[in-house]
Each structure stands twice: as structure tokens, then as C-alpha cells.
Amino acid sequence: MPFTPIHLGPGLAFKAIGGRHFSFMVFGGAQVLMDIEPLVGILRGWPVLHGYTHTVLGALLIGLLAGAIGRPISETCLRWLRLPHAPFTWPASFAGGLIGTYSHVLLDAIMHSDMHPAWPLSAANPLLRWISVDELHLLCLGLGLAGLAAMAVRAAWASLR
Template identity: 65%
Template sequence: MPFTPIHLGPGLAFKAFGGRHFSFMVFGGSQVLMDIEPLIGILQNKTILHGYTHTLLGALVIGTIGGIVGRPTSSYLLRLLAIPHPPFTWAASFVGAYIGTLSHVLLDSIMHFDMSPWWPIVSGNQLQTVLSIDQLHIACLIAGIVGGIVVAVRIKNRTLS
């Protein structure tokens, strides 16, 4: 299923450790960009849903687009919603975008049979049997819970100082 929220769990963990140097908004937006290809494939009833965009090369291209579009879009939304935040840098945008797209390929490679993440260097999906789908979901959930707790504590401590 495209646009799976399970990808956001590791994103929270990355935010917890990356802080202001990692944009969770750009990370999330990059997840959506990655799944445009599978969505189109579903709408066209294709058998292969995870093609070129779900390779390391595709992730780098989409990450670059996500980083370029992510900073101005996220900055605008943060201002519009009046959400206080530290200065939003290009580096934070690109870190969020590239970690978003590269982690997307890694997680989807474990889950989906129709991927070839190392294309054009190697064909096939050598990562699919690394974890079961249940183990993958649990790992993403744990990453999200731990990351969410760390982020919440940091936000609470900032407001108390």
C-alpha cells in the first residue's frame, strides 16, 4: 500500500538524533514522493509496482527533488501554522530528504518482492528475507515510539528553560 505510515517510525528516530539538522517534514514528504510510482502502478493495474524510483539511484534523484522542494514548502507550512522552530536550513532539508528516500528503499526492499534496489549494478532483491514483515513493522514501531519519546522530552525541556 503506498504512503504507508510505518516509514514514519524510523523518521522519528532520525529526528530524535538529528534534531534541527534533520527535517521530519521533508522526510515525510519524500516518503510520499517515493510512492507516486507504486500509486500509478496500482491505478494502472501493473504487476510491478516498485520500479526505478525504488532503487538507490532513484532514491538519490527523488531525494534531490525532495530537498529542493522541501525547504520552501516546509518553511511556508511552519509559518502558516505558526509552529515555532529553529532556522530551517538547506542541509536539514537535504538530510531529511535523502534519509527519507534511502530508508524508504531499504524498508520496502525488505517488504516487497518486486524490487531491485541495487539496479543497475545488481538485479533482484537480496534484502527481502532479512526480516519478516511482522519483524519489520515491529522494528519501525519501536523506532517511532523511542524517537517520539526523545523528541517529546526535548520539546518539553525547551519549554521549561
């Protein structure tokens, strides 16, 4: 199913590690951009849902697009919602976009048999079923919970100072 929220778990872990140097909003937007091709494929009945966008090259292009449009869109949303935030930088936006797309390819390559992540260099998918789909989902959930816990501890620690 496109637009799965399970991809956000690793994003929370990256946010906990990267802090203000990583945009979780752009990461989330990159996940949506990656799954436009599978959504169109589902609606049109394509036999391959994870094509060009789910390759290393496709992830690069979509990650760069996400980074370029993510900063102004995110800043506008945060301003409309009047949410306080650290200064939003281009490096944080591009980190969110590129880590978002490459992690998406990695996760989808493990579970989708129609993926060829190294295309056009190779049609192989050595990551397919590297771990079970259930284990993959548990890993993503665990990373998300660990990221949330780390951010909560960091926020609590900062409030004590």
C-alpha cells in the same frame, strides 16, 4: 499499500537524533514522492509496482528533489500555520529528503519481491525477507516510539533550564 505511515517511525528516530539538522517534514514528503510510482502502478495495473524509483539511483534523484522543494514548501506551511520553529536550513532539508528516500528503499526492499534496489548493477534483492514483515512493522513502530520519547525527554529537560 502506498503512502504507508509505518515509514514515519524511523523518521521520528532520525529527528530525535538530528534535531534541527534533520527535517521530519521533508522526510515525510520524500515518503510520498517515493510512492507515486507504486500508486500509478496500482491504478494502471502494472505487474511491477516498485521499479526505478525504488532503486539506489532513484532514491538519490527523488531525495535531491525532495530536499530542493521541501525547504520552501515546509517554510510556507509553518508560516501559514504560525508554528514557531528553529531556522530551516538547506542541509536539514536535504538530510530529510535523502534519509527519507534511502530508508524507504531499505524498508521496502525487505518486504516487496518486485524490488531491485541495486538496479542497473544487479537484479538481486538480498534484503528480501531479511526479517518478517511483522517484525519490520514492529521495528518501525519501536523506532517511532523511541524517537517520540527521546524528543519528549529533550523538551522536558530544556523547559527545566
